Amino acid sequence: MSGTDYLNDLFALYPELILLATTLVVLSADLFLSRRAKWLLTPLTAIGLLLTGIGCLFVWGVNDTVFNGFYRVDDLAVFLKVASVVIGLLAVLFVPAFLRQRSLPLGEHNVILCFALLGMFTLASSADLITLFIGLELMTMPSYILTGFHKTDRYSNEGGLKYFLLGSFASAILLFGISWTFGLTGSTNIADVARALSGQALQPAHIVAITMLTVGATFKAAAIPFHFWTPDAYQGAPTPITGFLSTGPKLGAFALLIRIFAEALAPLRAEWLVVMSVIAVLTMTGGNVVALAQTNVKRMLAYSSIAHTGYILAALAAFAGATSSELQRQGLEAILFYVLGYAVMNFAAFAVVGMLQRDPRRYGGLGSFAGLASRAPGLAAAMAILLLSLTGIPPTVGFFAKYYVLVATIDAGLAWLAVAIVLNAALAAFYYLRVVVYMYMRDAEDEPAAIEESISGTLGLILAVGGVLALGILPSAIVQILRASASSLL
């Protein structure tokens, strides 16, 4: 590879380079800014992320593989990167107030966050299983640190440690699966793997490889029965950071699932279809049933995020069950739309829980929501819209996301999966609406928790709720983009 080729390849990495530059600038700025000027890190990171997002536009439509088949810049990757940037921006807006209140360092948070985003970028763009694994580790290492970010809080430590131990274990299993795949196909390049697999008869070794990859990948996505780390990690982490953990690494996990299952293992679709459907139903039902029993909103949202994973896995099953490439594309579109919509609504919901947690003794109990509608009507209305969206009531993004998954599953001939989804949605309505009951239909506690107000948090909430409604009312705005993204894979 000559020098000019190398430079040409670098052009495809615009977004990554800008993101890296942002990370380094924030890291150095943190060193030089005085304590009182630290707040400048928020706009600085936000601008960097916005530029990264703009950088993504330049590589839209490139659809090329660079660096000797290691890195793929297709529209699917670009879409996932833009979604990652959205998550990053929400994190930058929601987290500072929470950290300031507890004297935790903002600069370190932003830098670690940017590294995690870089990992998500790499995951989304991986054309080789090795790149994929590096991206995964680059994403999860910062996530472990973020979970334990509240150093003096023992729950935060516990969550971080649990996440780290179990996460490393899952990474090892995934890597083991990758090596089996390499043994079977003689390549780690995803396209080559798919080509090699399509010519092979099914052997026990394939089953081992699929099993290992499934376990590793569904662990990262927090699907039942590999979800045990989730509630503790989510509950221990500082609340707005939980918002990031439940959306960012989740998006990364689905990028990984798409790259491994929808691309490398696509020829074995019929084999993993059943497994994926069963995991999907287990995950959505299990997540909802346990969420139903929670009285702590933070923990409830943690379990409900497991349920949402189930819905997205159903879309992946729809991809596998599809009989034509058009229907396969629809399954992928559903995954992408759901991941984006879920990220915005779920992150914002966690952020609201965080805003009500000013008093460190309170951990998002239902009581802290009591009477919120009369104490802070705007905040209560925002939370109500987010909860309705999570339930899947129109006209919100959560409804259209469910609609997308339902269309994909029914179209793929998996109507029973669609029925499982809607019954679960009704189940979920019960606990989501319970929070609405507390906010609107009960009186406040004697000493209601003070509300964490900040300009950036309010801005983030306005943007998120606006996005939830806008995408719910006019989803056609991005359907074409989804279509292009999904077809770049097929």
Added chain:
Amino acid sequence: MSGLPILSLIVFLPLVGVLALLVIPGDNHRAIRWVALAFALGSLAASLALLGYQTDGEEFQYRESLAWIPSFGINYLLGVDGISVVLVLLTTVLSVVAIVYSWRPIQHRVKEYYATMLLLMVGMLGVFVALDLFLFYVFWEISLIPMYLVIGIWGGPRRIYATVKFVIYTLVGSLLMLVAILGIVIANASAGNDFTFGYEALRAANGAYPELLQALAFGAFFLAFAIKVPMWPFHTWLPDAHVEAPTAGSIILAGVLLKLGGYGFLRFAIPLLPDAAHEFAPIIIWLAVIAILYGALVAMVQPDLKKLVAYSSVSHMGFVMLGAFVFNVQGMQGAIYQMIAHGVTTGALFLLVGVIYEQTHDRQIAHMGGLNARIPRYAAMFGLFTFASIGLPGLAGFIGEFLVVLGAFQYSGLVAAATMLVVIASAVYMLWMFQRVFFTVPSDWMRQFWPALHDINRGEWIALAPLIVLVVGLGVFPGPILHAIEAPVERILDAVSTSGGLAILPW
């Protein structure tokens, strides 16, 4: 489409009202009430333009069409036929009544209350005018949440239990209906047609779907609409919801929300899946007969005035279901007429129960008695609507019940005889209630309120007036409405009469 988008105006004026309410300060109750009333009246005025509906014209008039989510064949498609027109008018009238009635009783969180009521209007009106199944579903769900809030925030002591039960029941049904809608749309697309949610396109393709799908989809539609109607044995949310709801909430709930279920059957379930409707009709008819009987018998033993009216609703809505599924012109026209009459009559009864409840904060029949002597005008009005509810000729209730029984008689003499007996039972529970409340001697409990008890006041008269006019008008001049719904009813029946059966079903 030319000129004003009249249907959009009717549906979205209340939404503009919600936005207008947001900028008014929350403590300016007077302004909030007037603005809410103004927008509701605006919607009512716009809906009066629908009186220009041509009964011999096109099937759907005042059409509006805009591309919404083109890649999924989803359009913003509105249009009304005779059935929609009468239900839209019922909705706008009852909404205004509810808003006027709430003037005094609602004193806390006034702004949220009126915003919620206006949002409720948007959902209900949208359901009646949507001609795209996706759009219909969206409006259907939008009508759910405001009612949830109305009962949950402004309701009685057990309001949270009641409202959660209401939402979960309805949501289970409606989500399964969503799957059914998608199933139909996808089956239609895979039969070589466009992927579309358009009502007329899907209706034209009926019978092209696999039989299993038809049976299951009808089952899902049935569940969604039967819960809403509500039909025995899916009615258990209704008494709870009614007892806990504030008066205006009950007026809308009984007056309009239950009709969404009946409308759903007539507009969607039957015409889209005529074969399945044909096959399931006998079962539904017997469930309806049970509902009519059960509602009447349970109403007889209710100690609570509101619960009594609620159970009488179960009985009356049973007539609607019976009329809709005997599949003849009289029955179906009677069903629609009964929906309108029940909306007016029961709405008024709930309003009147509210009048006494506001003064005594109690609804126990045993606690009343002798009210005729103290507040005679109230007694007279209550009597009027009691008789309308029983089905006295000359008042609204008679026409619908008579037509339904006439239709049922053509179907089976046994069914007709059973329902006819219930008409007598309804006279028993209503008149017995009336006697215990207004005649006999006042209870000791009631005597403590005796001096302060006031008759219907001016605001209540204003709210009641349109209902009085309607209950008599509908009873004496059924012609215009029957005429308006005749052609749509015949279209539905044409579809059913030409339908084959489903071999897949065991009967």
